[in-house]
Amino acid sequence: MLMSEIFGVPIAALFGQLVLGLVNGCFYAMLSLGLAIIFGMLNIINFAHGALYMMGAIFTWFLLDSWNISWWWALLLAPLAVGIFGVVVERLLLKRLYKVDPLYGLLLTFGLALMIEGLFLHKYGSSGLPYDIPEVFQGALNLGFMFLPKYRAIVVGVTLVVCFTTWFVIERTQLGAYLRAGTENPPLVQAFGINVPVMITLTYAIGVALAGLAGVLAAPTIQVSPLMGSNLIIVVFAVVVIGGMGSILGSILTGLGLGLIEGLTKVFYSQASNTVVFMIMVLVLLVRPAGLFGREK
Amino acid sequence: MSNARFRLAGCGFLLALGLLAPWFIYPVFLMNALCFALFACAFNLLLGYTGLLSFGHAAFFGTAAYTTGYLAKVMGISTGLAILAGVAAALLLGAIFGGLSIRRQGIYFAMITLALAQLIFFVYLQAPFTGGEDGLQAIPRGKLLWVIKLENDRTLYYVVFAIFLIGFLLIYRTIHSPFGQVLKAIRENEARAVSLGYDVNKYKLMAFVLSAGLAGLAGSTNAIVFTFVTLTDVDWHTSGDVVLMTLLGGMGSIFGPVVGAFSIVTLESKLSDKVGSLVTVIIGAIFVICVLLFRRGIVGEIQGLYRRVVGSRA
Numbered sequence: 001m002l003m004s005e006i007f008g009v010p011i012a013a014l015f016g017q018l019v020l021g022l023v024n025g026c027f028y029a030m031l032s033l034g035l036a037i038i039f040g041m042l043n044i045i046n047f048a049h050g051a052l053y054m055m056g057a058i059f060t061w062f063l064l065d066s067w068n069i070s071w072w073w074a075l076l077l078a079p080l081a082v083g084i085f086g087v088v089v090e091r092l093l094l095k096r097l098y099k100v101d102p103l104y105g106l107l108l109t110f111g112l113a114l115m116i117e118g119l120f121l122h123k124y125g126s127s128g129l130p131y132d133i134p135e136v137f138q139g140a141l142n143l144g145f146m147f148l149p150k151y152r153a154i155v156v157g158v159t160l161v162v163c164f165t166t167w168f169v170i171e172r173t174q175l176g177a178y179l180r181a182g183t184e185n186p187p188l189v190q191a192f193g194i195n196v197p198v199m200i201t202l203t204y205a206i207g208v209a210l211a212g213l214a215g216v217l218a219a220p221t222i223q224v225s226p227l228m229g230s231n232l233i234i235v236v237f238a239v240v241v242i243g244g245m246g247s248i249l250g251s252i253l254t255g256l257g258l259g260l261i262e263g264l265t266k267v268f269y270s271q272a273s274n275t276v277v278f279m280i281m282v283l284v285l286l287v288r289p290a291g292l293f294g295r296e297k
Numbered sequence: 298m299s300n301a302r303f304r305l306a307g308c309g310f311l312l313a314l315g316l317l318a319p320w321f322i323y324p325v326f327l328m329n330a331l332c333f334a335l336f337a338c339a340f341n342l343l344l345g346y347t348g349l350l351s352f353g354h355a356a357f358f359g360t361a362a363y364t365t366g367y368l369a370k371v372m373g374i375s376t377g378l379a380i381l382a383g384v385a386a387a388l389l390l391g392a393i394f395g396g397l398s399i400r401r402q403g404i405y406f407a408m409i410t411l412a413l414a415q416l417i418f419f420v421y422l423q424a425p426f427t428g429g430e431d432g433l434q435a436i437p438r439g440k441l442l443w444v445i446k447l448e449n450d451r452t453l454y455y456v457v458f459a460i461f462l463i464g465f466l467l468i469y470r471t472i473h474s475p476f477g478q479v480l481k482a483i484r485e486n487e488a489r490a491v492s493l494g495y496d497v498n499k500y501k502l503m504a505f506v507l508s509a510g511l512a513g514l515a516g517s518t519n520a521i522v523f524t525f526v527t528l529t530d531v532d533w534h535t536s537g538d539v540v541l542m543t544l545l546g547g548m549g550s551i552f553g554p555v556v557g558a559f560s561i562v563t564l565e566s567k568l569s570d571k572v573g574s575l576v577t578v579i580i581g582a583i584f585v586i587c588v589l590l591f592r593r594g595i596v597g598e599i600q601g602l603y604r605r606v607v608g609s610r611a
Binding site: 039045093096097100102103104106107108110111112113114115116117118119121122230231234235237238240241271274275278279281282285286289290 | 350397398400401403404405407408409411412413415416419420423533537540544573574575576577578579580581582583584585587588589592
């Protein structure tokens with residue numbers, strides 16, 4: 001007979017939780033990637049990231065519920081809408097803060113997060129909005145040792161493609177080279193005739209669009225509610241502290257890895273599942289204060 | 298000389314106001330505002346005078362509140378000792394938080410404190426001694442020093458007012474001591490302070506622990522005032538509230554956080570019946586407006602205005 005248990009946990013359940021953890025890790029990866037890109041260019045930690053992720057999810061729910069359009073359109077439209085919102089926020093508000101202490105950026109986006117969350121809470125209440133997995137993705141694949149729900153496979157697939165594309169654009173293309181140069185020395189890049197303010201706006205838009213995309217992907221797997229972003233963003237902050245924001249690939253790997261660890265914790269010691277990321281952060285701070293992929297400035 | 302006399306008169310006026318207030322305004326409201334004023338002043342010691350933005354101060358406020366509540370209710374320890382134990386717990390937690398978070402600077406410091414506070418939140422959510430979602434209810438107010446009965450709101454008010462004054466004066470003394478000057482030097486230019494031979498991390502840690510302890514004093518007192526402690530006291534919204542109070546009133550000014558705390562507590566109590574869940578939106582909007590339009594806060598702007606008027610006359 002095949003060994004079907006590890007430490008008294010059935011293998012199917014173990015892999016099930018691991019996949020679930022990986023799915024969560026995808027959201028961590030996409031959100032911390034967005035935070036890292038924005039921080040690199042704007043020197044601002046975007047506290048509204050969780051709220052924008054929530055906006056992406058609720059927008060998807062709205063599109064599917066009221067307009068009856070297909071999920072694929074939502075996958076495109078919701079991040080686009082969040083991105084456009086990001087352009088407005090950057091042009092209207094954040095632009096005024098580039099000359100002051102970066103802490104003000106954190107405070108402003110915190111206020112923004114409260115406003116967005118409060119407005120949605122007022123409109124939709126705190127209970128979850130009903131949301132079905134699109135029909136195409138219902139059901140599961142039999143992998144022999146476990147059943148893999150199709151939708152989870154899609155989430156992981158889309159995330160890997162998006163994260164890899166982002167990494168490729170930033171690290172391997174001309175545009176990315178401008179971006180990295182802009183991170184290091186904006187006035188010099190400006191002197192070479194590149195429109196830095198537009199680049200900054202687009203960076204913020206793309207960063208928050210990633211949050212919106214994570215929201216779309218998350219919508220069918222969790223309860224869609226106005227409160228879904230605020231708890232997540234704090235975990236993502238811990239992820240960012242653990243990984244350090246210096247490396248794109250680092251943020252992606254840290255996010256995915258921590259999701260997996262969280263999944264494992266759910267199997268073996270479920271009481272600690274919502275604190276394990278924070279505990280790892282404490283450990284990392286003790287052993288390697290700059291973060292796993294961070295550079296000491 | 299006249300300036301000093303003017304200031305003295307101002308302090309006398311505020312003291313008289315504090316002593317007379319409970320005869321005109323509902324004492325529990327005043328006590329709540331005083332607790333948050335002390336909380337905000339403690340927070341300001343860190344943000345305004347050391348330049349460290351902690352986004353996890355609710356952990357100290359709440360930990361002290363739970364400690365005091367648990368000791369007073371379950372163990373039957375007298376109120377004064379329970380408050381002191383709460384402060385001790387906050388100091389201890391402050392040493393741990395501080396030791397971890399000062400390993401990183403600036404924006405990371407804020408994220409680390411927030412994450413650590415969230416860790417504490419989840420621990421208290423599951424721990425048996427906090428009562429989970431229900432919190433600790435019906436904490437006895439008891440007696441202070443075995444004689445002063447605290448059941449009466451006005452009696453308790455004067456005790457709370459005294460606690461506030463002790464905390465406030467301690468902060469005032471700290472800011473105007475050589476220690477406080479070093480903190481300000483770190484805020485202005487950390488690299489310079491290091492090059493002058495100051496052990497910057499030691500100073501930061503001391504400021505952090507002191508701030509945590511005073512935040513704990515506020516939390517413990519608040520628990521006695523309301524006779525209950527809930528998870529709200531350790532929630533990140535509470536950490537956000539104290540940041541806003543300090544920002545709105547004016548960080549880096551001694552009275553700023555007091556003004557900010559009274560404004561926000563008043564606002565929240567007046568608005569919550571009228572607009573319900575929209576309170577969060579308004580709080581968020583105040584944040585945005587403060588950051589964009591008056592970063593010096595109410596007191597900072599008034600001081601600026603005063604200086605301009607006096608300056609133009611001279």
